[in-house]
Amino acid sequence: MITIQLNEQTLKIDKNIKISELLQQENFPQLGIAVxxxxxxxxxxxxxxxxxxxxxxxxxxxxxxGG
Structure with a gap:
C-alpha cells in the first residue's frame, strides 16, 4: 500500500495502481476531466x-x- 493525496484527501491505495485504475476505483468519469x-x-x-x-x-x- 502507498499513501497519496487525491483532491486534498489522504488515500491509501495498492502499490502498482495506474491513473486509469484510480479513476475507475474512485468512480471518476473518463471524459471531461484533467489529471x-x-x-x-x-x-x-x-x-x-x-x-x-x-x-x-x-x-x-x-x-x-456554465452560463
Missing part, C-alpha cells in the same frame, strides 16, 4: 501507463458547463 500529478498535467494517452507513487499529490478537475 495532474504533483502539479504536472498528465495526458489522457498516458493514463494507462502512469503509475502512482507514495506521496504523490493528484488533482482531478472535472469540466463543467
Amino acid at each position: 495532474a500529478i504533483n502539479q504536472q498535467i498528465i495526458s489522457k494517452s498516458n493514463w494507462d501507463m502512469q503509475h502512482l507513487h507514495d506521496g504523490d499529490n493528484i488533482l482531478i478537475i472535472q469540466a463543467t458547463q
Whole structure:
C-alpha cells in the first residue's frame, strides 16, 4: 500500500495502481476531466501507463458547463 493525496484527501491505495485504475476505483468519469500529478498535467494517452507513487499529490478537475 502507498499513501497519496487525491483532491486534498489522504488515500491509501495498492502499490502498482495506474491513473486509469484510480479513476475507475474512485468512480471518476473518463471524459471531461484533467489529471495532474504533483502539479504536472498528465495526458489522457498516458493514463494507462502512469503509475502512482507514495506521496504523490493528484488533482482531478472535472469540466463543467456554465452560463
